[in-house]
Amino acid sequence: MDFHVANVWVHVVAGAFALAVGLIPLLSAKGGSIHRRGGRAFVWLGAIVLSTALVGIVFYDPPAPLIAASAAAGYQYLSSLRALQLKGHGPGLIDATLAAAGLAACAALYVYMGPGTSSWTPAIGYSTIGYVAFVALYDLSRHAWSQVWRTHVRPIDHGLKMTGAYFAMMSAGVGNIFRDMQPWSQVGPSIIGLLVILLLAAAYSVNRRRAAAL
Secondary structure, eight states, X not given: OOHHHHHHHHHXXXXXXXXXXTHHXXXXXXXSHHHHHHHHHHHHHHHHHHHHHHHHHHHSOOOHHHHHHHHHHHHHHHHHHHHHHTSSSOOOHHHHHHHHHHHHHHHHHHHHOOSOOSSSOHHHHHHHHHHHHHHHHHHHHGGGGHHHIIIIIHHHHHHHHHHHHHHHHHHHHXXXXXXXXXXXXXXXXXXXXXXXXXXXXXXXXXXHHHHHHO
């Protein structure tokens, strides 16, 4: 078994476990012991998935839309972890650098996208990098409203981004396995993920308003 095949197998197996384990923090009570333990397991598995994806991108030649899906998962994964570390202060130089790197990656992928293939259409890649660029621009904007972000948004920032990373992994995995069903095999998980993110954000907003009214 050569290095590339071994890397693919590690990536696939870790990804399958990550998608299974990721349901624990997604569905459990936020802040509870089950949520924290499941979240830690997902973070470690996610690190393996993204590391092996990076190896494939650097040393091999995957389709550009698949690289875009990996970028979406990777950026939200890292930014989500940073949100946890910003409990005592607002975003700083590290966060600005991460957002700038994300935007640079989006620009490079936009140039590199090319005509695509029958199973990896440019439309998938363009929509994915557009989403990543939106999140990165949001991250940059936090510096202008740091105090408001820390008080009202930071508690949900981590959860929404890690949810986005989870469904980006699902999108890449399902899209890669069921290529004959493209673009829906990749677009479908992305749409579901966006709906879940919107529902979580709406629930958080409603709960904050109820708490303030008490």
